[in-house]
Amino acid sequence: QDKAALISETRRRFEAEYLPDKSDKYDSRDVERLQQDDKWVENYLIWRHDVIDDTLKMIDESFQWRKEYTVNDLTESVLPKWLFEIGALFLHGYDKEGYKLFWFRVKHHTKDPKQQLDKKKLVAFWLEHYAKRDHGKPLTVVFDMSETGISHIDLDFVRFIVNCFTDYYPNFLTKIVIFEMPWIMNAAFKIVKGWLGPEAISMLKFTNKSDVQEYINGEYLPPHMGGTDSFKYSYPPLVDDDFQTPLCENGPITSEDEHESKEEIDAETKETGELNEEHSLNQKKMNSVEQISKSEETEKTESKPKNAKKALTTFKGPLLHISPAEELYFGSKETGEKKCLIVLTNVTKNIVAFKVRTTAPEKYRVKPSNSSCEPGMSLDIIVSLHGGFAASLQDRFLIMAAEMDQPSGAGVPELTQFWKEVPRTKVMEHRLRCHVVESSKPSSLTLKENAFNTPAKTNEDLHIQLTRLLQINKRLQEQIDRCLWFQQLSVVLSLLSVTVVAFCFYLTYTQRS
DSSP: OHHHHHHHHHHHHIIIIIHHHHGGGSOHHHHHHHHHOHHHHHHHHHHTTTOHHHHHHHHHHHHHHHHHTTGGGOOGGGSOHHHHHHOSEEEEEEOTTSOEEEEEEGGGOOOOTTTHHHHHHHHHHHHHHHHHHTTTOOEEEEEEOTTOOGGGOOHHHHHHHHHIIIIISTTOEEEEEEESOOGGGHHHHHHHHHHHOHHHHTTEEEEOTTTGGGTSOGGGSOGGGTOOOOOOOOOSSOOOTTOOSOTTOOSOOGGGOOOOOHHHHHHHHTOHHHHHHHHHHHHOOOEETTTOOHHHHHHHHHHSOTTOBOOOOOEEOSSEEEESSSEEEEEOTTTOOOEEEEEEEEOSSSEEEEEEEESOTTTEEEESSEEEEOTTEEEEEEEEEOTTOOOOTTOEEEEEEEEEOSSSOOOHHHHHHHHHHSOGGGOEEEEEEEEEESSOOOTTOOHHHHTTOSOSSOHHHHHHHHHHHHHHHHHHHHHHHHHHHHHHHHHHHHHHHHHHHHHHHHHHHHHHO
């Protein structure tokens, strides 16, 4: 309730104090989004510690910057192709906490005033591209400074990147990992620390080959950083390392395999309860969302796997509504939560074909992963771990959907041919992250109880607490400095007083004698 009140007050004051005089300096799309997107306003508040005055100043500055750099209209086609080809900036991989890595390969950057604006727009392009694709989940920035020297120093460009996170993209930065910074750049990065401010300095992580894996696993580090990632940047196409399988692939993907190994069948046979529930789920036909009665809803709930997490939020796409909107909640190896539920609802007047892909096909079974959904109908997809694997924060799922022209349901041959021919521009894509819950609730949880099955402390909460502590520490330090200054001043004044008194006594004594 407090957060909702802050969001409402921020919007009201922005409309009253800023919009009348500066509407021509803002992009109308940003103003509209501010009125509709609670999460965006909340991120501004988080980044400014819930101080509305500071939040409004940040919104004003970032909105003016967004219009100046035409952020909403930045696409591959409006930027020079060579910028993408050199590979100085790109998104690839995840850190240990599951945050996307934004790489800056400093050795590929050369300072050139004529190219500076285009390079800055490239930074804005990547940040906006990811913010829209992954719902504003924060990034980890990696400055790879191996093989760099004084010729690569460009403080203006580094300051622009820092400002993007401190002033323009609220609550969008988790940490800055700096790899093998040459000693000659120590002085330059002391300046960078000053730009970051005291609360953000804690986000700087200076690393080398021996300790960089404290923050990033070796699977997402290139060999020169001590990792095993064989990824080689190239363009075109635009890097999308999560899902590299082609759109018109033939046959099922690994996660789509319906045939379990003999060992898995033997193991699952022991769990007859779960087997019967899953069997009844596979036999269940799709039901119209609008026509399901309360008794049918109860029956439907009971037929789902007992460990399946219920959908709490909904992403409303042009073809499908998808629940949950952002994250699939799995348990750790100890908790045993191995199944999650995705609910798709067709909101069009045509049949919608869909595919579900994953970054870890060896770990997950997705049933069904390649099918179609009738108009106005809903369909349940079960995502389950198998083979003793555990979910990871780095795992991702991609749901692809496209409208079909045919009047009735599609079989495997029709779907295979359809995905070969459908244009990429007509495909809706939506990504889901994995969230690992360390403690599990009983399987009989209701929807309301499930809503509380989230970690007690999020990274945002910890970040807010840390920044507040740093601010308090800074204020205490300033008070101590003032006290010391007054103390020193008092000592000096006391010494002067003693000196003056002593001199007066001396003069009095000499006059008498």
